[in-house]
Amino acid sequence: MTYSRARSQALLERARNSLAGGVGSGVRLAEQPGPLYFERGVGPRIYDVDGNEYIDYVLGQGPLLLGHSPQPVIDAVREQVGQLLISAGEHVVEIELSERLQRILPVAGLVRYNGSGSEAVASALRIARAATGREKYIKFEGHYHGWPDPVIISYWPNPAQAGPREQPHAVPGSGGMVGHVLEEVIVLPWNDLEVVEATLRERGHEVAALITEPIMVNSGGIAPGPGYLEGLRRLTEQYGVVLIFDEVITGFRVALGGAQELYGVTPDLATYAKGIAAGLPLAAIAGRRELMDLIVNGSVLHGGTYNTHPLVMAGANAAVAYLERERDTVYPHLFAMGDRLRDGLRAVCARHGVPCVAGGVGPAVQLAFTNRPAIVDYRDYAARDQALYQKFVAQLAVRGVRTILRGTWYISAAHTADDIDATVVATDAALAAALG
Ligand SMILES: Cc1ncc(COP(=O)(O)O)c(C=O)c1O
Incomplete structure (x- = not known):
């Protein structure tokens, strides 16, 4: 059947006549072979309005750690939906989830919630500034911390305009940003402790x-070099x-504890979203008590109408409870599936004579077509052959595999070895077509 x-x-x-660009988020405009409308998802599969079925490695850009429509989460949300939508007050499920997070996350002296990762990052920076009385912050080239002005800086700068590797310029990621945010940030290359020191x-x-992604998943799926995170801990x-x-x-x-x-290595503060709620819009900030106390004693404002929305909290609590209960099976499975996909992708690239790096950590797999032997920072990642990769992603979609344009492949607990093997078969044909 033709696609x-x-x-x-x-x-x-x-949609273009009413919804700007026909899409809900700017990044979706670049989707290959074009933005798609989806109807439903089950386990590792998602179905579009044309009846096409895809093995899904986008997973909502990461949240669907348990796959599409995970039963414990659906059940918990269903039960909650008839009882209370929102109260601007408290609900017992908030305590249950917070106690779980305290058990699971080394950093979690106390926690608070927001609706999106960008808000949680804004809270963390605000707490840090209040705690230290200083204003600047260090971020790394290629790391993504959300789309608001203070952080959408040097995410994917054009390397030709980004200055020297050791002292990158702070490059705004959008029009309409206020200029002073560029003066508040010091941008550094990642995985280089000497530069930080x-x-x-x-x-x-x-x-x-x-602030750092502890694994640079958003640009290259790069693991921290040996001793790097420990070094950041010591120096900070x-x-x-x-x-x-x-x-x-x-x-x-x-890992369950990330x-x-x-x-x-335990930081002072950490931000969470995506996998915490298995597809519902929840973010959290967790941190050392002395720091989190700044939002308790009122010296730092932390707000949000939709914070701890009962539907979202019910779903998140069910998701995290599931992960806590099943950790001994879920994480080995996620890592085994990640390795299986990486091995398959490497073999396909080798068969077609396409130099590649198939990296990432565990179930966050990363593929880049590149002559470089390894990708250790943003400049390496930016040098990949993205034109070929874009064709490859479009050819994969036609063959029933949906993956992310920037090279990340998210694997869920619902993906099986058969799904991975079928994916590898599709990648073989897709790469041949992309090269042809
Ligand atoms: C590492 C990281 N931080 C922050 C964010 C922002 O989260 P949100 O899109 O929920 O605002 C993202 C989103 O992809 C992310 O990957």
Whole structure:
């Protein structure tokens, strides 16, 4: 049967008259072979309005750690929906989830919730500034911490305009941003402890926070080099800088306790979203008590009408309870499926003579077509052959595999070895077509 997305295309045309660009988020405009309209998802599969079935590695850009429509989460939300939608007051499920997070997350002296990862990051930076009385923060080139002005800086800068590798310029990620945010941030290359050390030696007294994805999933799926996170911990302590791990992607995914459990390094604050709620819009900030007390004693404002929305909290509590109960089977499975996919992708690239790096950590797999032997920072990642990758992703969609344009493949607990093997078969044909 030939692949058709005629209905999606017709809906997109109609949507463009009312919904800006026909899509709900800017990044979806670039979708290959074009934005699609989806109807339902079950386990690792998602179905569009043209009746096409895809093995899904987008997983909602990460939240669907348990796959589509996970039963415990659906049941919990169903039960809650008839009882209370929102109260602007408290609900017992908030305590249950918070107690779970305290058990699971090394950083969690106390927790608070928001609706999106961007808000949780904003809270973390605000707490760090209030705690230190300093204003600047360090972020790393290629790391994504959300789309608001203070953080959408040097995410995917054009390397030709981004300055020297050791001292990158702060490059705004959008039009319409206020200029002073660029002066508040010090952008550094990742995985290079010497640069951090030299920067803090000179400017540590100005720096409130150092924020990092503990695994650089958003650009290249790069693992921290040996001793790197430990080094960041040591240096931030030495210079009185608040260390923030942005675990929006790594949290609950690379281990139940996230990257801080996997690598045994505990930050001062950490932010969560995506996997925490298995598809519902929830984020959290967790941190050392002395820091979180700043929002308790009122010196730092933390707000949000939709914070701890009962539907979302019921779903998240069910998701995290499931992960806690099944951790001994879920995480080995996620890692085994990640390795299986990585091995398959490497073999396919080798068969077609396409140099590649198939990396990432556990169930956050990353594929890049590149001549470089390894990808250790943003400049390596930016040098990949993205034109070929874009064709490859479009050819995969036609063959029933949906994956992310930037090279990330998210695997859920619902993906089976058969799904991975079928995917690898599709990648073989897709790469041949993309090269042809
Ligand atoms: C590491 C990281 N931090 C923060 C965010 C922002 O989260 P949200 O899109 O929920 O605002 C994202 C989103 O992809 C992310 O990957």
